[in-house]
Amino acid sequence: MLLSSVVQGLEWNNIEGNLDRKVEAIAYDSRDVVNDSLFVAISGFAVDGHQFIANAVEQGATTIILEKETPVRGDVTVIKVENSRDALARISANFYGNPTEKLNLVGITGTNGKTSTTYFIKSIFEQAKRSTGLIGTTGTMIGDQHIKNKNTTPESLNLQQFFSKMADTQTDNCIMEVSSHALNLRRVAYSDFNIGIFTNLSPDHLELHKDMDEYFEAKAMLFDLTKECNIVNVDDEYGRRLIQRVKDYGTVLLTYGINQKADIYPTNIRYSFDGTTYTVNTPSGSAEITVNLPGDIYVYNSLAAIACAYASDISLAEIQQGILKVTGIKGRMETVYKEQDYKVIVDFSHTEAALEKALNTLRPFVKGKLVLVFGVYADESDQGKEKRVGMSHTASKYADFSVVTSDNPKKHDQMLIIDEIAAAMDSFNGQYKAIPDREEAINYAIEASDKDDTILIAGKGHETTQIIGDQELPFNEREIVLKALKRKKQIVRS
Numbered sequence: 001m002l003l004s005s006v007v008q009g010l011e012w013n014n015i016e017g018n019l020d021r022k023v024e025a026i027a028y029d030s031r032d033v034v035n036d037s038l039f040v041a042i043s044g045f046a047v048d049g050h051q052f053i054a055n056a057v058e059q060g061a062t063t064i065i066l067e068k069e070t071p072v073r074g075d076v077t078v079i080k081v082e083n084s085r086d087a088l089a090r091i092s093a094n095f096y097g098n099p100t101e102k103l104n105l106v107g108i109t110g111t112n113g114k115t116s117t118t119y120f121i122k123s124i125f126e127q128a129k130r131s132t133g134l135i136g137t138t139g140t141m142i143g144d145q146h147i148k149n150k151n152t153t154p155e156s157l158n159l160q161q162f163f164s165k166m167a168d169t170q171t172d173n174c175i176m177e178v179s180s181h182a183l184n185l186r187r188v189a190y191s192d193f194n195i196g197i198f199t200n201l202s203p204d205h206l207e208l209h210k211d212m213d214e215y216f217e218a219k220a221m222l223f224d225l226t227k228e229c230n231i232v233n234v235d236d237e238y239g240r241r242l243i244q245r246v247k248d249y250g251t252v253l254l255t256y257g258i259n260q261k262a263d264i265y266p267t268n269i270r271y272s273f274d275g276t277t278y279t280v281n282t283p284s285g286s287a288e289i290t291v292n293l294p295g296d297i298y299v300y301n302s303l304a305a306i307a308c309a310y311a312s313d314i315s316l317a318e319i320q321q322g323i324l325k326v327t328g329i330k331g332r333m334e335t336v337y338k339e340q341d342y343k344v345i346v347d348f349s350h351t352e353a354a355l356e357k358a359l360n361t362l363r364p365f366v367k368g369k370l371v372l373v374f375g376v377y378a379d380e381s382d383q384g385k386e387k388r389v390g391m392s393h394t395a396s397k398y399a400d401f402s403v404v405t406s407d408n409p410k411k412h413d414q415m416l417i418i419d420e421i422a423a424a425m426d427s428f429n430g431q432y433k434a435i436p437d438r439e440e441a442i443n444y445a446i447e448a449s450d451k452d453d454t455i456l457i458a459g460k461g462h463e464t465t466q467i468i469g470d471q472e473l474p475f476n477e478r479e480i481v482l483k484a485l486k487r488k489k490q491i492v493r494s
């Protein structure tokens, strides 16, 4: 592709060199540069991409986009822009032929519930014979292909490549999770969203967003990009704030909720450990819904999906079947083991709000003790001290006993993190034992449990690794649980 076409619509401050050269590939990482690449230098959080420009040129980059004055040698076109990440999004969309113009793109944002909502929508759309791709925390799905993602919402270059692959393979719909990081870091800029969905907002990622107002502003950006319809959880305080903001946007506004007046709402909700049934009421009629996941959380997430299907003219019968067909989602209230009243559940809950919901969802079905295994993950900057106190408060209040352990400590001292959690647990009079090694912690919870207990292993959900220092080590909670149970049974028998 010619550079002049790649940079169409790009606003730049300065340009040196000509636009009459070819671009074979785009890279934002110097290690991915091939001959005739366009390299975008990004001032990152960890390192400054500008320091790799010389290296990129050596490897064959013939165009450089940068945001900081940097000397560049060689026969290279250098374009200086205000924001490299925004420029990357613009040129990536151009390079792949603006694929979202050919897709029905649905974006879901909010602190919790994004993943299961995407799964419900994909299943309903497929029930209605609409070919559908998915991008999110558990990976990217295009046809039979399942690709692992580094981020919930990938970088714009990778994202546009996925969109283009979907468009090329007649995958007409793409349902994707849109993180606040992605919105802030311009990963989804220049993508045409038809439908935007807001699930809820509670404290998370405050290392990037300073406070809740800023976090809300980041999430709200999705609704500035939406062309046709906005779907909002009216029961959420920030959802109501969003409604005030988008109601005059000229797009269709659909609300869903359990407690407040909403366009899409449930009646006659019946809960059980294996799932929930309810009657959904929409402006075009009602239907009986069975959600094969327990608790209010999945009532909300299925309602969001129903609103999306309703806005997409999908029949209630297809909606009903589509939701029914979601029999489980990896790491989302996933029952790893169940024998009469003894249960072991793995869940991704890693915020105070999500943990509280998960524990409260289980509580009515617990005959013995509700035992929690949890840690608090460290973000890059490790600003998570408040979160350690908050999660400990939730654990002390809603679990009968907690095993405090590590959860992706990364480069931070896991003992320090665990000591802080332990101190908070003490201050809330929580019953707990601290075992830093996560595998040992799970083993302990299983060994010490009785036949009527329920164990919730929170934090990792679908993840299959534990990040300690620079190493991402394999860590399969399901296998650990099953091995521990096998040992326990052998001990009981002998």
Ligand SMILES: CC(=O)N[C@H]1[C@@H](OP(=O)(O)OP(=O)(O)OC[C@H]2O[C@@H](n3ccc(=O)[nH]c3=O)[C@H](O)[C@@H]2O)O[C@H](CO)[C@@H](O)[C@@H]1O[C@H](C)C(=O)N[C@@H](C)C(=O)N[C@H](CCC(=O)O)C(=O)O
Residues within 6 Å of the ligand: 028, 029, 030, 031, 041, 042, 043, 044, 045, 046, 047, 048, 049, 050, 052, 150, 151, 152, 153, 154, 155, 179, 180, 181, 182, 380
């Ligand atoms: C904090 C954060 O968001 N970091 C993201 C950011 O990385 P960064 O700015 O730290 O990159 P860096 O390592 O400093 O490197 C700067 C630049 O130099 C380049 N480089 C680096 C080394 C080299 O040899 N050559 C080279 O060119 C890098 O490719 C990069 O372009 O840009 C990268 C490329 O887009 C992202 O992959 C990375 O996400 C990291 C992995 C991350 O953990 N992000 C989390 C916080 C995140 O985004 N989470 C949300 C989900 C949240 C949720 O819903 O729970 C998500 O969407 O995943």
